[in-house]
Amino acid sequence: MPEVVIAGTGLIPAGEHWELSLRSQATRALLAAKKDAGGLEPQALYIGNFLASTVSHQSNLGALLTDWSNHRGIEGFTVEAAEASGGGAFRMGYLAVASGLVDVAAVVGVEKVTDVVGPGLENAIAEGMDYDFEAAQGLTLAGQAALVMRRYMHTYRVPRQVFAGFPVLAHENAVGNPHAMFRRPISLKAYEEAAMVCDPLGLFDMAPYADGAAAVILTRPELARATAGRALVRVSGSAVVIDTLALHDRPDPLAFDAARISVQRACRQAGITPQDVDFFELTDSFSIYAALSLEAAGFAPLGKGWELLQDGTLRRDGKLPIQTMGGFKARGNPLGASGVYQIVEAARQLRGEAGACQVAGAKRALVQNLAGPASTAVTHVLERWEPKG
Amino acid sequence: MMANRVMKPARAVGIVGYGAYVPRYRLPAKYISRLWEGSESGGPVKEKAVAGLDEDVVTMSIEAARNALARGQIHAEVLRAVWVGSESHPYAVKPSSTIVAEAIGAGPSIQAGDWQFACKAGTEALVAAIGLVGSGMADYAMAIGMDTAQGRPGDQLEYTAASGGAAYILGPAEHSLAVIQGSYSFVTDTPDFWRRAGQRYPEHGQRFTGEPAYFRHITEAARALMEEMGTTAADYRYAVFHQPNTKFPQRAGQLLGFQEEQLRPGLLSPVIGNTYAGAALIGLTAVLDVAQPGDRVLVVSFGSGAGSDAFDIAVTAALPEKRDLAPRTADYIARRTEIDYATYARFRGKLAE
């Protein structure tokens, strides 16, 4: 199987892009990635997107974005896995190049949430859950996370304040990230005083939904080296695992089985254990999910994920940095694009180009993109590519 | 006059199961008088029951029907009719009864329909159910009277227009907890209260609703039935009259020779208000909750427009073992959360016009 490397990355800041359309956002990120890859021409475009058909009334993004980015004549279509769409599209690009059938694949994650505001957006996002048996009961994605959070607090007898460290760390890490939505630190007091979104889930327990687009160019190392002229990042492990769609169908809603198994599979493929990574880009769409992701990956025992916040382990200079450029919480959560943002951020860390956010000496990353409470879990191991021999 | 005024079915019919429903919320009359009269003098009832935001005639009927099935100890599949009488059906066109039937597991080989006759829509359905079972066309039929009645803000009706009602399963007398010994109806064209199609709130004839409407129809129906049955007020352990307020049923009882204690167990309007199509029927559930075998009950409904249905009912030995198979009327009345006028206005959709 050929090696697959990331030859170029591109993105636009996550945020509220009132003036930018879905197609412009995606095109800008894609062209930036292509330029970063030295102009490599993709033969395929895989798009990660969750909401376009509802929020922007636009399907067939493969045709739209291939056309608008001036790549008519190549292959292109959408991969949809709710908030894991970006990770899913990246997996698709990886499979295409690894198969040997595609030499150069472009992956773009794009989300346009601000075309609709208010309850209509909540409805659209709720479609990522079981519509007949969760959304129809008036549940939202945040409500679902609150159900998990309440159960966690009950089972492990902890107050909601134990989750405060996740948003605090995310905001601290985002200060040096020019494409983050929020670049201001927040205090523990602010966390405690913030309004409830879905009690017990407060405003800072939830990453803000945002517009955004991020893209990468995937290819084989020998093709990349000719044009890129910079460090490459190898995809050494890739896994997608599915759990029940509805939270209520899980024997244990705190288990995050899909997250756990996808880490195992991706690490096995990469020939490493999770402890061998230099940092972990996890899904902190909700602070409770950050804690459960740490536990599922094996970094902490069940019920103890939040304790890693206490000794500095998760800080940028700690043993296992997370949310290194602000995570979903402070960079913003462009839903179906978030998985590609994670990949771009990890790649820039591994290339040593993360600027003020740089994790010193980062060589290997674990990147995990979840949909909802790990109904879909997409996990990748990325490594700084070194020529063989 | 006809020779046989009282209606008796070919086959003896009785009540096989019954169930009440009263929503949780109560609006005290003093909050209404404070708003519209500038005093906490209250009104014609102490307080009234108010449906919650997620309740309507359909949901309330479903719960009462489930209670009736529980007491009847029969499966809904044996019902041959599900009829809902109300003046507040959630749809103008589309039966409440099909939703109720589907939810309780009745049908599809059933009669289903919604009855409309102001406050006597429920007893009208009851008479029809007696007829259906009494003719042998069905073994079991369900009749429901249920309302989420509305009065225009500031109207006198606002003190009393309440939410609640009851469901009855009619079946063969030998399987019943109370036998219907006879019924009689008295109806004239008397426009004392009405709501035109498409209008949200009803209009009424003020004092015209009293003598020529309520009192005339109730007393005519009751007297004719008692005359035919050869009874006097003293023969009944309990009596239930349609209860638009506290005073009217008390006065009707006096006119017909009943004592206060005969009325007391079935007189719920002081604490739940006027539940319209549910009012006489939920009065009867409260009586059945306490009655003993052999007790005789007179029930007389009244519906504006106008008419009364009167029933002579005798409790059988089966009642005592049935009544605790579902919540009693008093259990619902005791489940009480007081609300203020603002909450009431929100619950009843009076905020956005």
Next chain:
Amino acid sequence: MEVPRHWRIRQQRYSLVGEVCPHCEAKIFPPRDVCPECGGEAKTRFDFSGRGEVFSFAVMHDAPAGYEKTTPYTVALVKLEEGPVVTAQLTDLGEQPVEIGMPVEMVTRKIREDEEERGVILYGYKFRPVLK
């Protein structure tokens, strides 16, 4: 509102009609084509009792469209006594505080209504503190 999709599952919504697996006896809600326990084909009707207890709950302040009328409302995971867990709103709470483990019973209520009161009314299961 999409009428057929809600009509299709009305019995499940109105009264928790589920299935019992003819192969392994697992009680299943909502009905599935395949038993989640044993993988066998499942289509034998089973009527759930509607009794259960609160497994977790959240108070919704930002409601999706069609649910704004009743905010704030409580959504819970309810563990039915027959085994399955369902997502449903809690209703008729009054001033009663909700707790994990609280016994609840199923009632049929309005679960969604469009703002203009033109579309069909969606009825379905909710749960309330046990009345009696």
